[in-house]
Every structure is written in C-alpha cells, then in structure tokens.
Amino acid sequence: MSGKTDNQRAWFLVLPVVLLVAFNALVPLMTVVNYSVQETFGNNIFFWHGVGWFQDLLRSERFHAALGRQLLFTFTILLIEVPLGVAIALCMPKKGIWVSVCLVLMALPLLVPWNVVGAMWNIFALPDIGLLGWSLNTLGFEYNMTQQPLSAWITLVVMDVWHWTSLVALLAYAGLIAIPEAYYQAAKIDGAKAWAVFRYIQLPKLGRVLTIALLLRFMDSFMIYTEPFVLTGGGPGNATTLLSIDLVKIALGQFDLGPAAAMSIIYFLITLAICWVFYTLMTRNEAR
Amino acid sequence: MAQIRLDNLRHSYMRAPKSDADWALKRLDVVWDDGGAYALLGPSGCGKSTLLNIISGLVRPSEGRVLFGDTDVTDLPPDRRNIAQVFQFPVIYDTMTVHDNLAFPLRNRGVEARHVETRVGEIASMLELTDLLDRRAAGLTPDLKQKLSLGRGLVRDDVNVIMFDEPLTVIDPHLKWRLRSKLKELHYNVRVTMIYVTHDQTEALTFADRVVVMEEGEVVQIGTPVELFERPQHTFVGHFIGSPGMNVLPCEVRDGAAFVGGERITTEGPAKAPAGANRLEVGVRPEHVQIANEGVPAEVVNVADAGRYRVVDARIGDIRINALMSENDTIAAGPTRLSIDPAHTRLYADGWLVDTRQGTEP
Amino acid sequence: MSLEFQAVVKRSGADTLIYETSFALAATGFNMLLGETNAGKTTLIKMMAGLDRPTSGRILFKGEDVTKLPTQKRRISLVHQFFVNYGHMSVYDNIASPLRVARMRDADVKRRVGEAAELLRLEPFLRRRPGELSGGQQQRTALARAIVKDSELVLLDEPLANLDYKLREELREELPRLFAGRGAAVVYATSEPTEALMLGGHTATVSKGRVTQFGPTSDLYRSPDDLETARVFSDPPINVAPVVKRGHEIHLGNAAHWAAAGTIAGAPDGDYMVGVRPHFVTPVPHGDASAPLTGKVLITELSGSESTAHFEIADRAWVSHSHGIHPFRVGEEHDFHIDTTGCIYFHADGRRVMV
Secondary structure, X not given: XXXXXXXXXXXXXXXXXXXXXXHHHHHHHHHHHHHHOEEEOOOOOEEEOOOHHHHHXXXXXXXXXXXXXXXXXXXXXXXXXXXXXXXXXXXXXOXXXXXXXHHHHHHHHHHOOHHHHHHHHHHHHOOOOOHHHHHHHXXXXXXXXXXXXXXXXXXXXXXXXXXXXXXHHHHHHHHHHOOOHHHHHHHHHOOOOHHHHXXXXXHHHHHHHHHHHHHHHHHHHHOOOHHHHHHOOOOOOOOOOOHHHHHHHHHHHOOOHHHHHHHHHHHHHHHHHHHHHHHHHHHHHHHO | OOOEEEEEEEEOXXXXXXXXXXXXXXXXXXXXXXXXXXXXXXXXXXXXHHHHHHHHOOOOOOEEEEEEOOEEOOOOOHHHOOEEEEOOOOOOOOOOEHHHHHHHHHHHOOOOHHHHHHHHHHHHHHOOOHHHOOOEHHHOOHHHHHHHHHHHHHOOOOOOEEEEEOOOOOOOHHHHHHHHXXXXXXXXXXXXXXXXXXXOHHHHHHHOOEEEEEEXXXXXXXXXXXXXXXXXXXXXXXXXXXXXXXXXXXXXXXXXXXXXXXXXXXXXXXXXOOOOOOOEEEEEOHHHEEXXXXXXXXXXEEEEEOOOEEEEEEEEOOEXXXXXXXXXXXXXXXXXXXXXXXXHOEEEEOOEEEOOOOOOOO | OOEEEEEEEEEEOOEEEEEEEEEEOOOOXXXXXXXXXXXXXXXXXXXXXXOOOOOEEEEEEXXXXXXXXXXXXXXXXXXXXXXXXXXXXXXXXXXXXXXXXXXXXXXHHHHHHHHHHHHOOOHHHOOOOHHHOOHHHHHHHXXXXXXXXXXXXXXXXXXXXXXXXXXXXXXXXXXXXXXXXXXXXXEEEEOOHHHHHXXXXXXXXXEOOEEEEEEEHHXXXXXXXXXXXXXXXXXXXXXXXXXXXXXXXXEEOOOEEEEOOHHHXXXXXXXXXXXXXXXXXXXXXXXXXXXXXXXXXXXXXXXXXXXXXXXXXXXXXEEEXXXXXXXXXXXXXXXXXXXXXXXXXXXXXXXXXXX
16 A cells, blocks of 8 residues: 555554454464474473474374365355355345345344354254154154264254355345346347356356355355354264364363364464465456 | 337336326337437436337336337337347446357357357457457457447347447547447448437437437427527427527517517517417527627626637626637627527527417417 | 646556656646546546655645645545435535534534535535435535535546536536635546636646646647647547648648648658647638648538538548538548648657747
C-alpha cells in the first residue's frame, strides 16, 4: 500500500491486535517448535533430540494411516458438499417470502455448536434407541456405528454434510444472485439450454465464491476434531481416528510432548501447503 | 425476417391498473417494416425499456398483440422469437474465446460444424474481430465486447430483429463515433431490422430512419429525424431533440400573431388559438434565432462556447431564449435584437402543435 | 494559484500511471481534466484528494506542501460518477452529514442545508431517502453535500456520466452557477470534449498518463500545442492526414492542395501533419479559403439538423460534419470542401507548427 497516505498514529490502533496475535499464535507456535526438537522424561528436564521426532513420525505407519484417513475424509466431504451446496443454491428461490424462509432454514445447522452436533448425531445414530440407527436396522440394513467401521464413516460424513453444506450453499447463493439478469436474458436469446447456462454463465461467475467456499471447507474439515470425537471417539478401533484425534491421543493421552509437537508442525505445514496449492490452482485461471 | 407490428399494446406492472399513471405503457399501435433502422428515444422511466422487453418476449403485455409478420408471438418466449439483443452492459461468455462466443448461438441450435465455421468467419471479418478469434473474451475492451455481443446476433440467419438497449453507455466518446457508424454500416450491409433504445438524441437521430419519441409511457411522435427536428408535434419533442433544445416561450395570441413578453412574434402562418386551450406557447429552435440589427428586443445574459458554435442565452422581458451563433462571432452581454425566422416558428396549445400553415385547417 | 503539481510521477508496480507532470490549477472557475477512460484522470483526482500519494514529486496547496497530508485534514469535497449517498439517511441528513462531522451548530446546519437544497432544487425531497429519488436527484444530493461545506477544493469525477442526456445538459448549465463566488477551486474530470467546452474555465488534456497541455479551455481547443491535445479535444474525432508543403502550397497527396496561410506560410518546405476538425470539412464550399477534394462515401449519419459523412481518400478515413441535411449516396464519390482556415499544422513528432 505504498500509495496510501501515511498516518503513523494508525499503528497504535493495530497494536492490540499485533500483541494478541503474538500471544495467540506466535508464542504457542514457538513453544511447539521448541518441544519438537527435544526429549523429556518429565520434571521439566529436556534433552536435545534434533530432527529425530520428525524422522520417526514420517516413517510411522500410525501417522500415515491417520493422514490417509484425514485426506479421505476431507476429500469425500468436499466432493459431496461443494456440488451439493451449488445444487441447493441453484434450487433456492430468487425472490419472494420464501427467500428468507430458506435462508433461515439453511443457516440453522451453522448455528449449532460443534460438540452439540456430535452429541446429536451420536444419539440419533445409536443402533438400538437412536431414530436413525433404529430405523435402518428395522428396515433390514445392518447398521452399527460403534462396531462397523463403514457405518461409522458414513455417519461421520453424513453428519459433516448436514452441518456444513449450508455454508457452501449460502456462499453460492450470494454469488448467484449477484449475476445480472441480462446474462440470463442473453443466454435465452442465444438458445442456451439450462446446462449451458450453468456451465458458461453461472459456474464462471461463481468461480471466486467457490474458491473461498472450497478453501474454508478444506481448512475446517482438515482440522475437524470435536464432532468425530463426540460421535465416535475415533473408533471403532482406529477406524475414524483422524489426524487431530490422533494428535490429541499422543499429546494428552500418552503425554509424548516431543512427537506430538513434531506432528503438530507437520500437520500445520501440510494444511498450509494444500491450501496454497488450491489457491494457486484456482486463481491461475483468473489471471490468465 | 419479418415486419413487426405492435397491435393495440398496453402494459402495466400492476395487477389492476386504475388511473392513467398506473400504465407503464399507454396504448400503442406501431408497424416496423422489415429491414428498417428504428430508434426508441426518451428519458429514463419513459417506458422504452418496457417496450423493448415486450418485443423481445421478456415481458408479456397486459393488453394487445405483438406480431412478427403474420405470426402472433405475444405468448412466445424470447428463445422462440428469433431475436437478438445487445445489452447496456456487455454480456459475453467470459470463459470462452471470441470464436466460441460467436459460435455459441449456432451450436445451441445444432447447426452443422462446417456452417458454424463459415458464419463465424464472415461475421468476425465484418466486425473486424478476425485477429482476436482465439483470444479469451474476458480480456476485451468494452467496445470490442459490445461488438462481440452484436456478433452473436448477426451470426444467426434466422434473426427477425436485433435490439440495442443503450449499447454505447460504457463506451468512450471517441469510440462511440466509431461504433455508431459501424452499426450504421452493418445495418446498411445486412439489412436486418434493428431497434435502438436510447436516451441520447444524437445516437437515435444518426442511427435511425424513423424515431419513436416516448414520454411517460406514451408515444409522443413517430417520424424521421428531419420531421422531429423541423416540426415537433409536441413541445417535449422540441425540447428533447436538439442541443440546446427548442425554445418554448409562453405567449398570448391575438390579431393572428403570438406575443411573447409583449413582443410580437410571427409564426409560420396566422396564429390562431384553438378553442379551450389553456396553455399557449411559441416554439422555435435556437438555430432559427439570430442576433440581428432589428427584430425583437432582448437582453444577452451569457454566451457559452460549444466549439463549432456559440450558445447565446438571452431574455425577452424575463422569458429565456437561446440563440446560436457561429464560433467566429462574438457579442457582449447587454441589449440586442433577435431575428426569429417565421418559417420555423410554431404555435403550441397545451403542448401539442397547432398547424397554422395556410391551406391546412387544424 | 491554488493547487500545484510539481514533477509528480505515479507508478503502480511496473506500470506508470502518471508520467512526470507539473501544472498549477486556476484558482477560480472550472479546471477541466479531459481525457479518455484510463487516461489517468481519476489517478490525478485521487492524488489531489490525498487518497493516493505520488511516487515522486510534490503537491502544493496555496503554496504549502500537502503531498503527505491525509484526506481527512484537507478541506475538499469529492463527487463520483456513481451516486454515492448514505442510503439509510434522508436527503436532508445526507446533505448535513459533512457539517455534523465538523460539529456545526444545528441552527447553522439547517440554514446551510436549506441554501444548498434551494440551489439544487432538492427542497421537495429533503425528507425522502436517496433510494426513492431519480438518478439526477441522487446526483444532485451528492453535489449538495459537496457544496454545503466550505471546501477549498471541489473534485468532481465525471459527475454527470451516468445521467440522461438532457439531464446532463441541464446540470451542465447549473454547475458553474453553483460554484460561482464560492472561492473554491473546482476540478472536473470528463471524457466529453463538449462538456469541457461548455463548462469553460481552464482545461488539462490527459492522454495515456500525460497531461499534454494545460490552459484556458478555448485556447486549448482552438490552438492546441500538439496533435495529441487536438485529438483528445475533438468530438467528433479530428481528421488527421500527412501533407507536404511546397513553396506557397500545401498538398494533401494528390487529393487536394491549397495556399499556405498563417503560421505554416513561414515554415520551411517539407512533410507535415494537418488536423482538420470535421465541421471544417463540408459538402458545400465555405468562405474563400476552401479547398475541394473528392472522396468515396462510406457511411452517412443524418441527425435532424446536421449531416455526418464518413468518406475515404487514399485509404484514409475522413469525417465531414455539417449543418443542414445533405443527401449522400453511400459507395459513391462525393465532393467535399476543406475550410482551410480551420487547418492546424503539426510537425511529424506531433508538435504544432509555430511561428
């Protein structure tokens, strides 16, 4: 912002934020970096361990498995939520009283606290007394989320889709209503069918919002913790132990501070790297 | 291609229009010949966009019919009317190349690939877009985008009418000239009916063979540019067309002449007020008012330089009148005399022209 | 002298938005910035407003360096092309807002708003919200907000561009009256030569990031220093063609020739460019100094009172713009006449031929 007028006093106004970010992000991050290169046997005595934890971790099958599950989960829900969200947005009314009704209904899941979502779905899906579990079993499907990995996975994905598709839908809806009416009129005149209208008008005009939606949903789902923890606790077995759950198990369950710190850093770097790749891929089109 | 007929058309956006003001479009009967260049001219909110949307099929008229040739298209949707439209803000398909934009309407209609290529090539060269065919349409300048959206209409063989909705709004003045004459040239070459909607008199008059002037949902006059300029049927037309517009001077009529601020003004024929007229006015264009040695006494208040001419702002008594003067002439503020050409001085009663010419009884 | 640019340069990344520019605005009347879209008018206005800072150079206001002075501390008003009003406030509150920010007493606010509303004929609408007004009324509200406070500098960035043609004509007449006797310097950016002429005062022609000339409007129009200025300041676009001076004659290829008169008479023989505004090229001879030429008519436009013909001589497009209705046949040769008193001559590098 070299062209903007200088007003040095403005710095005082951002100072609280700078301090907050420092305490909030930098200090913990440096602490984690510090732990990640040391070994401790308690009593606050630390030994230098170099990159040992990192090497161990990158070779660890447990980490690979957790990362794999995390990626599978994230890409599954992205594949479902983004197209579904756009589809819902396309179906929503453009004017009239139904607009507000739809918007409120769509916003509802977003307002539910995350642990409540987990608890709700846990009870909802209990095979014996939960409405969902009981109905499925009555209908003849073998469904037991606490024992079958597949059932647990499906429940987890459905829960996330229920919770977060609205966000994508609302963002896409905002993008859609911003398209000037003239584009639709021109398309009609050009004889474009509904699919062509979507492909050549709506989708290109949604590009920017969808980039944001995709990034938000990627970051959130990649770091998801509360909901699966409340729903399945990572089970059955390790079937739904995502990266974050595994991390907490190592750090707080086993109190292995060094490996947990190394894992946190790798986790952070992976998230950052994938975000960056997403972002560059999706904005490259615009720049061209 | 076909003749376009608007038969007893009326439109209101309200469900049960009661008063006159509830009609966005008052009763309208127009015939537009095949291959003509027409303009709809009027200030914003005059109903010209409503009329345009009725012709294109985006709005269904409350009453009356729209006919293309012998076919009643009143209830047909836009895509079945074989029309094309260029919008105020360029509408292009951002992700496609210029070539694919032009091919789009043909491909949607299942036209054979070879024919698509021929047509796209023809239209691109007509619009001077050939060098840009492989470029992404999103990066074009506004004037090229407007050409491209026009191209999407021209590329089809089946177009009944191409409509322009203030197409030069986003174009720079020096390019406006180029694009406007390009449109005129295209019309001359392809002879498709074109309807041009605008609030800009210069655009309307230079583009169209016949202009429909509208005000408050009503057609005030339909005529050639010369008719509109020379003999406005209504003071609104006189005011709206011409820059500066026609002088409309409140007057009294007695002894076969009009009196403005007590000064006698000779009209084109013996002035005679129609019975029951409330408001009488004399209309004369600034082009026909000259600074002279004799004539109506007036006071010069200001002279504005418009480049190729000067606009003199004068007063007869306290009634304002504009006169034009060549860019080489000068005049100081103060008393002068105005010569007003009787052959171009008209009488208006309640806004409408009173025909005072000899031999034609009103 | 009110506002002065001293060797101002503005870059953004690798692009130069404004090349080195120096000029001093006239303290009274209108200062027009005339140029095409993206010529740099808005960049200049932003720097004048303090919304943007020059990369190098200084901006002085009444002799004082204000280059780094933040916008809030300058006594300026700015009106945009788009009608910027506070949608949730009434027209009255909109106009009053700058006064309230300045903590003026209510009685004074009322008086000032009343005056501004009267000038701009907004009195009947004071209780309404801007959204309920027409485009012209909305822009008048924005203008009222600009004149209500005692600004030393009023910046108008294409304020009439989004209005109807006739409305534009009316406001164009009102504006000079509005600012007359207020002691504020007015800067008015426009892309329309006619607007610059009608509002008078001084004009700076801006083209591709350069201020090509600054001076009294009529001087710039009638005797531009260079070809670019003439091009920017011509609507319809000026005809430009290469000519050769041989002895006392000017030759336009083989198409036409005429006697050299004025400054060009004293210039050495050789190649020059001639600029002829379209209204000096007419289908009927005009005055003694007219030179006939014949061209193929490409397209004609007849408005109610004027005729425009686009014609071609030796692959070069020409425009004739004349009073009256003249019938032309498209595709046929037609005689035209150049009123050579209207010819402006330039050197090959674009500078005007001076004595």
